[in-house]
Amino acid sequence: MCAAAIPLIRIAPHVFQCPVPTPTLPPAYSTNTYLVAKDGEGVVVDMGTDDPDAIQALVDTIRAAGVRRVTALIATHHHRDHTSGLPALHRLFRVPVYIHPLDRARLTWPETGAAALADAPPALSCAGIALHLRHCPGHTHGHLHVEIPGEDVILVGDHLAGQGSVWIGPPDGHMASYFDALDAIAASGCRLAGPGHGPVLEDAAAAARQLKERRLGREAEMLDLLAERPRTLGEIVDAVYGDTVPPGARLAARRTVQAHLQRLLSSGRVTRQFDADRGFIYRLPHPVSIPDRAPTAY
Numbered sequence: 001m002c003a004a005a006i007p008l009i010r011i012a013p014h015v016f017q018c019p020v021p022t023p024t025l026p027p028a029y030s031t032n033t034y035l036v037a038k039d040g041e042g043v044v045v046d047m048g049t050d051d052p053d054a055i056q057a058l059v060d061t062i063r064a065a066g067v068r069r070v071t072a073l074i075a076t077h078h079h080r081d082h083t084s085g086l087p088a089l090h091r092l093f094r095v096p097v098y099i100h101p102l103d104r105a106r107l108t109w110p111e112t113g114a115a116a117l118a119d120a121p122p123a124l125s126c127a128g129i130a131l132h133l134r135h136c137p138g139h140t141h142g143h144l145h146v147e148i149p150g151e152d153v154i155l156v157g158d159h160l161a162g163q164g165s166v167w168i169g170p171p172d173g174h175m176a177s178y179f180d181a182l183d184a185i186a187a188s189g190c191r192l193a194g195p196g197h198g199p200v201l202e203d204a205a206a207a208a209r210q211l212k213e214r215r216l217g218r219e220a221e222m223l224d225l226l227a228e229r230p231r232t233l234g235e236i237v238d239a240v241y242g243d244t245v246p247p248g249a250r251l252a253a254r255r256t257v258q259a260h261l262q263r264l265l266s267s268g269r270v271t272r273q274f275d276a277d278r279g280f281i282y283r284l285p286h287p288v289s290i291p292d293r294a295p296t297a298y
């Protein structure tokens with residue numbers, strides 16, 4: 001059976017978004033592959049399924065964009081819904097798959113696929129179009145942004161979402177780094193952001209600032225909850241999300257709360273104690289006692 005054609009959506013003069021159906025986190029059901037194409041040359045960013053029909057459909061789409069020679073493959077991060085189609089594309093195009101070394105270490109590809117992997121260079125070119133590969137950890141430790149300033153586009157992997165929400169959770173995710181990654185998107189100067197899932201975001205800086213505000217709001221909410229009384233992780237998740245999260249995304253929500261708690265723990269705004277029955281119990285630090293009069297000088 002032939003797979004459905006994969007759309008070729010032009011988001012900038014030489015940058016295309018190709019939503020590919022993938023097994024990913026609801027409510028998203030596709031992962032965006034991006035294609036930079038000029039003068040018959042192409043660079044492909046992310047491919048999240050190894051389904052042979054989808055691979056063929058993507059190759060047809062790449063050809064439809066006028067690409068005769070793919071010169072590089074890039075993985076924004078190691079998650080399967082962004083990388084599992086890259087070994088097949090490597091076999092077809094015989095070019096390296098660039099990925100950050102920290103995420104390369106997390107991939108469990110067979111030997112033949114692993115041989116295709118190479119450390120991401122700081123920059124590469126597609127027929128004269130400069131692509132800057134920036135290491136911006138957050139969603140994963142080796143997450144990359146691909147900045148294409150000549151096209152006014154930044155490809156942000158899973159650091160912004162056009163559909164559903166971004167999740168940042170241990171062991172891969174690190175909230176304090178993610179805040180820095182959002183600042184980097186806002187500072188990139190690129191107008192458009194190409195997210196890993198969902199449609200393009202027309203104002204990259206505004207989207208990054210909004211998301212940071214939302215995350216800071218979540219932290220404030222968690223601090224308020226802990227000001228009421230100490231709570232376990234599960235109790236915080238229930239209080240913050242209630243039943244607003246679809247069942248398939250519940251673990252992601254739990255990990256996101258965990259990542260916030262990590263950030264609050266490392267900055268000393270929250271402490272925790274281990275209870276044999278309930279596990280870790282999170283609380284606000286005890287207020288520092290201040291003597292009501294200056295100590296006597298001797």
Ligand SMILES: [Zn+2]
Nearest residue numbers: 077079139158
């Ligand atoms: Zn991801």
